[in-house]
Amino acid sequence: MQQIGAVSGSVIVLGENGTPMEAAIIYEDHPLDYDTQRIQNLIQDGLAGWVLEHAEPALILNTQRDERWLSRRHNSRTEEKAKSALSVPLIARGELVGVLTLSHPVPLFFTQEHLELMQAIADQAAIAVLNARLYESSQRQTRVMTALAESAAAITSSLRLEDVLQRIMENIQQALNVQVVSLALLDEDEDTLTFQASTIPEVIGTSIPARH
Incomplete structure (x- = not known):
């Protein structure tokens, strides 16, 4: 930001499903x-949204005269100084992974x-960003494959169905990094x-209506 004189800015990183995954506002x-x-x-509704929709950069010379700029009424200080803005998409290998937006209190600055x-x-x-996402996906796939292998081992190592199911629930929980896994x-x-099995022991054996 300092290199080009910007006063404020934001970075929004999208997840694989296109929804915001990480963000920073400065x-x-x-x-x-x-x-x-x-x-x-x-x-x-903002400039970042326009850039994400069109997948192309945008330059605003005066934010008060461009409807693409989203006014921040809850922050009068930021709104008053945001007079010039630019926004660019983060695109890697043809995939849109985020958007970067900068603003400056002087019109025509950028x-x-x-x-x-x-x-x-x-x-x-x-x-x-894309490399980090691919690495995370690879790690997740590795965890899933490990869980499947451990689940297979659990099936062959015990004759008690309850033990096998419980072991599988625990493996799935670790592989997917989720809080709760249950089998009904x-x-x-x-x-x-x-x-029949759950990572929350208290629910094992309880019943709920099928249409609940």
């Missing part, structure tokens, strides 16, 4: 607090040269689901 070198709704507003420079930086950042079997006569 104002005068200080990170600002944000919530999910604010980020959602930025990618739906130029086409600034836009091209930030796009070059964004291109490099996009490669890093359907009782068609009673129209209920009975938990």
Whole structure:
């Protein structure tokens, strides 16, 4: 940001499903607090959203005269100083992985040269983001394969169905990095689901209506 004189900026990184995964908002070198709704507003109605939709960079000479800029009414300080802005997509290997947006309190501050420079930086950042995503996916796949192998070993190492199911639940929990994994079997006569195994021991043996 300092290299081109920007006062505030934001970076939004998308997950594999296209929804925001990580975000950072900076104002005068200080990170600002944000919530999910604010980020959602930025990618739906703001300049960042326009860039994500069109997958092309955008330069705004005066934010008060461009409807693509989302006014921040809850932060008058930021809104008052955001007079010039630019935003560039993060694209790597043809895949859109995020968006970078910068602003400056002076109209006409940013130029086409600034836009091209930030796009070059964004291109490099996009490669890093995509590589990190691919690494995470590879690690997740490795965990899943390990869990499958351990589950197969559990099946052959015990004759008790309860022990086998419980071991499989624990393996799935570790592989997918989730909080709870449960297995419930359907009782068609009673129209209920009975938990046979779970990473929460208290629910094992309990039943719920099948249509619950």
